[in-house]
Amino acid sequence: MIHVAFLWHFHQPFYKDLSTGEYLLPWVRLHAIKDYIGMGLILKEFPEIRQNFNFVPCLLVQLEEYAQGKARDKFQKLSELEPGELQEKDALFLVDNFFSANWERMIEPYPRYRELLRKRAFGKKPADSAVRDFSHRDLRDLQVWANLTWFHPLVVEGDGDLQALFRKGHGFSQEEKRMVLAKQTEVIDRIIKLYRGLETSGQIETTTSPFYHAILPLLCEPRTAQQALPQLPLPSRRLEAREDAVAQVQKAVETHERLFGRRPKGLWPSEGAVSPHLVPILNGAGLKWMATDEDILARTLHTTFGRDHQGRVNQPQTLYKPYRLEYEGSQTQIIFRDHRLSDLIGFEYQRHSPHAAVEDFLGRIVPGRGERPLLVSVILDGENAWEFYPNNGLDFLRELYRGISRQRGIETTRVSDYLERHPPQDTLRDLYAGSWINHNLATWVGHAEKNRAWEYVAETRDFLKKRPDLGVNHKELAQECIYISEGSDWYWWYGDDHSSAYDEVFDRLFRTHLKNVYKFSASESPRALDLPIIQLGKKKPYTIPKGFLKVRLDGRVSSFFEWVAAGYYRASRDTPVMHRASGGIIREVYFGFDEENFLLRLDFEEGALNRFSAHDRLAVIFLLPAEVRLQVSGAPQPIKGLEVIKKGETTPRIVPEAVAAVEVLELRCPFREIGLSPGENAEFLVEIEREGQVTERLPDHFPFAFTTPTRDFERIFWQV
DSSP: OEEEEEEEEEOOOOOBOTTTOOBOOOHHHHHIIIIIHHHHHGGGGOTTOOEEEEEOHHHHHHHHHHHTTOOOBHHHHHHHSOGGGOOHHHHHHHHHHTTOSOIIIIITTSHHHHHHHHHHOTTTSOHHHHGGGOOHHHHHHHHHHHHHTTSOHHHHHTOHHHHHHHHHOSOOOHHHHHHHHHHHHHHHHHHHHHHHHHHHTTSEEEEEOOTTOBOHHHHHOGGGHHHHOTTOOOOSSOOOOHHHHHHHHHHHHHHHHHHHSSOOOEEOOGGGOBOTTHHHHHHHHTOOEEEEEHHHHHHHHTOOOOBOTTSOBSOHHHHSSOEEEEETTEEEEEEEEOHHHHHIIIIIGGGSOHHHHHHHHHHTSOOOOSSSOEEEEEEEESSTTGGGSGGGGHHHHHHHHHHHHHOTTEEEOOHHHHHHHSOOOOEESOOOOBOTTTTSSTTTSSSHHHHHHHHHHHHHHHHHHTOTTSOHHHHHHHHHHHHHHTBHHHHHHSSSSOOOTTHHHHHHHHHHHHHHHHHHTTOOOOGGGGSOGGGGSOOOSBOOOOSOOOOOOSSSOOOTTTTTTSEEEEHHHHSHHHHHHTTOOEEEEEEEEOSSEEEEEEEESTTHHHHHHHHOEEEEEEEESSOEEEEEEOSSSOOOEEEEEETTOOSOEEEETOEEESSSEEEEEEHHHHTOOTTOEEEEEEEEEETTEEEEEESSSSOEEEEOOOTTHHHHHOOO
16 A cells, blocks of 8 residues: 655745834735635545645744734735826836736736736836836726736635626726725635644644744754755854744744644654754654655665656655654654655646646556555645646646545555554664755855855844843844744845845845844844845846746747746846947847757847848857857858857757747757756857857856756746
8 A cells, every 4th residue: 555645835934024014025815815725625525635734834824914904915005006096106016016927827818917918018118118008997907817816716616706807807896806805815714714624624634844934954053054065155153043943843833733723743844954953853842753855865874766767766665654763862753755756746747737647646656565555755835836737736636636536555644644553663863964955955055145144143143132131022023033034035035046026025024024123122223234135146137047948949929928937138238338339139038948958039139130140140158067159150041950069179060950030039959969967057158240250249247147957947946
């Protein structure tokens, strides 16, 4: 018998400014009406399916405040206003931020929302120009659609009013807009009650994480980050905060018990980040087990987990079982997720039909052998993946649950149920320190920006310790701000490994939490906290790729969404004077990749593509990891193919059917031709040559850069 334990992780950072009560970003509210409610509702259709859900406590308290009408975010407030009441800056905010959803799945299916997106013309018009094209009717429809599109299909199925609005599609009234916002509050109020009921019935187990999603190993002993990366730079000011780690876990257990009516037994450490130091902390909080990634077990046991041609793990008896973990006289139980199975759901199956995806998933599970049932742990983000699926993943999940129900020899389980029946037989006396991302902690420490943020936390924490004179209320609020600043999300967005449209908001909110420590202490905060941390790294003149591309190589803008996840560069914004003066012919650069290929699109100034075809040569010059030249020659014959020339070689290799130029120029080159492997950093320039002379080079100051994607690229990138 194979037992499959699905654990869906629900998390959002703490968006509330404790000094003002304002919520800066809307993602708790929007994911609540889509993913948090939907993942529970679907289980009503499959009472035989057992599941596990991990709720980060800082998410729970934000849900609670939204349900009670106490939480109000900026997006919500601007949604409520009549278009005629909007100030100019508010209207600009709407046209810049109210398309913040998956364009392909959440905007494109709805003609009016799609029409408004076209009108906004991202990448073509700045907000102050585009907003002039929006009438009051347009703005009200935008306000409605930016909220309506987030409702989960099952919520819509059960609500005639929402169905009517989807059918209407445009020309919404102020009263209809108020109804949409009121229904959001009603849905959010159902969420905790729904999961509490599912747990009472025995269908699910709820688990917890450190209260503000802190990376516990970095609080307990920051030097553990150097186990995986010995040369990793650490913050110059040492943070010693084991007691904060204890508090984050203890507060989590208490809040979980208050809201769900029972103490959690399991812990998903934030980002699967573990070290042996966690064991006594779990014991002290009464927790019975924790989970992390298979790579941590592989490093601990000095082994590797490969897969056969069917995708089945090669050491199932090692990976698919619980272990007892002992450290400093304490012990706990630990399970390790199947990284591949988790990532298939997280970011790959969205591209396949539900039937094919489920057939593949079930085919990868090793048949049970021996007397002891195996435990296959599938642990992943329970919210961000679904907007990449058709119908928010509902069709896939229904097919998955049906498939498992029909499959002989496989059943789903709650983790604690399995551990009670099949306790660990093997003991680990050490545990590799790392996380689910590349089995290390570099996502949250090591980069200059991340380290600067930690140094600010250490400085602020030391300041608070020296203020024993504070009243109880102010002391508690100040300490809470320290705990909030220890959350993983701030460090996730610092550095150059992740980016979003809201980097500056996250930076400002992080510093606000620290400044509030001084505010609650009636002290002036250091001036350094007024300055953006993200200025430590020079702002690149382009955006980075945000997802895998699906490009039809035809030299035409055949679909608005083909290049929407690409990195984007506009030449005039990088060097406007030089570009115009030199007669540069490239207007825009789009770059990115699918799973196997580097992809590039060039948009030319009017008429310039024809001139390029006749006279010029395009060179894409990779500088890292090794010098490789991709070359497209237009003269004297039409473009035939892509020439690849590696450093030291004189004869180019021709890659056929790799270039197309009609309206735009599109180029595709396999990573293997460039010498790129998953996880490697790449840098490149784009040049136009005429008669052997470089007439144009982009970008102007430093090269385009990206990291060659691993299989879990999209899942790692999208964490909001």
